[in-house]
Amino acid sequence: MKRFTKFVFKALVGFLALSLGLVLLFKFVPVPVTATMVMDGNGITKNWESLSNIDRNMVRAVIAAEDGKFCSHDGFDREAIEKAIERNAQGGRIRGGSTISQQTAKNVFLWQGGGYFRKGLEAYFTVLIEQIWGKRRIMEVYLNVAETGIGTYGAEAGAQRYFNKSAASLTPTEAARMAAALPQPKERSVVNPGGWLRRHGNTIAARIGSVSRDGLDSCIYE
Incomplete structure (x- = not known):
């Protein structure tokens, strides 16, 4: 029993040290690859860009679509x-209440899918990146690792795929359509959305101005 307890203690200390080290590293270094990318049978197309090279429309679109309280919550x-x-x-379709911070923690350090164990780890990493990275870095990482299409990761790769242009010059409509597809990037059309998806994208585009006027992106563009 004593040997088992010692093993568990060492494993816990090792996990804490490794996780903290990775969070500190990725505060400064681009995330090279994630578990989601590795497990994607469609290959990986990505191109890391600093937040200064991603149009503000894209940032405001994901806040409008995914997490309106991004700048005011603690993760x-x-x-x-x-x-x-x-x-x-x-009952019915399971829906989550994850913030952009939680999604970033999951995308970078964990795997897709549910389960209380993974959700617990997600919460742990969310606390770490909120405290160590800060909001601007969280948004930068999110917009570089989020899946934006089949085998496509990040805002830059998505912009090139759908609009043949850099993410630095996205219009509100283009940014909104990419944001609308984020929850199900393999299934939702960005270029020619129809029906509900088109209306949803139009709603997000209309909210982009509100995000700016109401300062909902103030933690990023101070």
Whole structure:
């Protein structure tokens, strides 16, 4: 029993040291690859860009679409989580209440899929990146590792794929359509969306101006 306890203690210390080291490293160094990319049978197309080379429309679009409280929460939107729990208790399609910070933690350090163990690790890494990276770096990493299409990762690769242009010059409509597809990038069309998806993209595009006027991106563009 004593030997087992010692092993568990060493494993825990090793995990804490490794996780902290990776978070510190990726505060300054581009994330080279993620588990999601490695497990993608469609290959990997990506091109890391600093946030200064990604149009503000893209930043504001993902805030409008994914996480309106990004600049004001500590990594967790408790109201959204409570609403998601209530909706899921009613049955039907499972919905999450994850923030951009949580999605970034999952995308960089973990794997896709649910489970309480993975969600626990996600919460742990979310706390770390909120404290060590800060909001601007979290957004920069998110927009470089998020899946934006089949075998396509990051805003730059997505912009090149869909619009044959750099992510540095996206229009509100282009940014909104990419943001609308983020939850299901393999299934949702960016170039020619129809029906609900087109309306959803138009709604996001309309909200981009509100994000700017209301200072919902103030933690990024101070």
